[in-house]
Amino acid sequence: MKLPILLIALVAMVAAKSAPGRMAARYDHFRIYQLTIETNLQMEELKKIHEHISIHFLNELGAIGHKYNVIVGPLFHRALEKTLKFLDIVFEVIVDDLQKLIDDSAVGNDSKMEWETYHSLDTIYEWIDQECAAHDYLECKVIGQSYEGRDIKSIRLSKRPGNKAIFLEGNIHAMEWISSATVTFLLNQLINSEDPEMQRLSEEYDWIVVPMVNPDGFVYTHEVERLWRKNRRPNGYRNESGDCFGIDMNRNFDYHWGGAGWNIDEPCDHWFGGEKPNTEVEIISLQNFVSSFEDGYIRSYMAYHAYGQYVLLPYGHSNTEFPPNYEQMKRIAAAFSDAAADVYGSTFTYGASGLLNYVVSGAAKDWAYGVKNIPFTCTVELRDKGTFGFFLPSNQITEVGLEVTAGLKALVNKAAEEGIFD
Incomplete structure (x- = not known):
């Protein structure tokens, strides 16, 4: 090997x-x-x-x-x-x-769900179950199980027939706790906010949310190793420290898989993309769930990550190739960036990920755009720019939620203006 x-x-x-x-x-x-x-x-x-x-x-x-x-x-x-x-x-x-x-940034009071501290998987899932039981416009499903047998849960909010849908994905990388915290913050806003604009968005669009794509890795970061990134499947390789575990699941999607990325072919490294695409049960479950909806229904796919404050657009596999509607996507991303900055001054840079960040293949947003033909996809890299990085203190969760909520409102409205939901 x-x-x-x-x-x-x-x-x-x-x-x-x-x-x-x-x-x-x-x-x-x-x-x-x-x-x-x-x-x-x-x-x-x-x-x-x-x-x-x-x-x-x-x-x-x-x-x-x-x-x-x-x-x-x-x-x-x-x-x-x-x-x-x-x-x-x-x-x-x-x-x-x-x-x-x-x-x-450790888990604080974990007795109930709120957005002043980070929470365990059990508390996140208990809150999802409670919300699902309380609202008949929420359709909640287990879309699959992780390698270690944990549920991967989804929530579909639909108040009106005929709506187009927006898909939100969180915590595909285990250590990025702010990801699921932000996605659940947004979901809570859509369900419980009294803000008229959020109420309108929850009426005029369907929202499909998978807050925790990587439950095994997430639990592992809470119980064993805070720096863990991948899932927890033994990948069949060994080194001097023993068996190697995990695949970077945001390198495992079958769209230009394996073409670019640092150390994506190193089995014991953080960014190993697998021996071939679509090897991970979590990724297959997510893809099957997206594909279960009729073509043209999901019009936007947004993956939430940490960190760097970016709105990263397709493509990731190249810094010279761009989507046909790239200029349109940049205008939509700019609306997010401008609105988010108005809240606390956080600046979000936007553009193709291969151009702005680094060239890497096999990401969810590229698969959603290139395979599922969803016309606006992006990865939102949340706070901050590196001072705290993956270890963002919990006292910033609500601030992140509020600035991303503002950005999301503007993004959806600009996308509608650009005809994404037609």
Whole structure:
């Protein structure tokens, strides 16, 4: 087998699974460094840095001219900084103690669903069940089970026959807790808000929501390893640490699968896209669910991720190829960006993901556009731009929800103006 070039064995990580609610892996005094990569030589050297320093990359390494965040334990702080200075790589310590940041964003009062703290899968699912029981315009289904047998739940809000639908997807990446928090915030607004505009949107459009695509990985981030990204299926490979688990499910969709992306072919790495497309039961369940609706019904597909504050449009597999209605999609994305910024000043950059972010294949938004012919699809990368990154404190959940709600209102209205729902 091909051995991974980025197997991260971080100091002080405990591999054994602990009791629910308690982290096995701890990151006391681990730092997050933000690196600015300006030359190709710096990028090539950064890709090799794991050979002598234990390091965890939080972002896929792509184009130069971007900032990349890495986690390094206390034993390697000095070695990393010495290496970075030698390479003339500009760096900044943005988090001095990762464990404190993780503790600050941990699950708080989990007795009932609200949006001031992060919640466990059980609490999220209990809230979904309660809302489904309380409203006859909600159709709730289990669209499949995960590898470990957990339900993947969906909610379809439909108050009027003949509506076109908008699809919201959350937490395909396990560590991105703000994703499902935001998707459930939006769903709650559609169900319970007294805002006339939200009420109108819930009347004039159907809404299909899958808040938790990756329940196994999500539970794993709560109980064992906060930094876990993939699902939890053993993928058949091993390295010096033992069996390798998981597929990056947002690299596993069968649309230009495997054509681009850093380390998508490294089985033990965070971004492994699988040996072939459509290998994961969670992805098959999601695709079958989308395909169960008649063609032309779903007119927008939005996947929510962290982080970076982007509205990423197709395509991801190329930075030179663009969709036929790319200019139209940019106008719609611009409406989201402008409206979201009006709330707290958060700026969302918009454009093709392969152009703005990095080239990568097999993402959900590209499959929804390229295979299902849904005319507006995007990945919304939520707060922030890297200060907290994947560990956004829970006191920002409501702010994120409010700015994304404002953005969503404007996006839907602009999409309607552009004829997306015709």
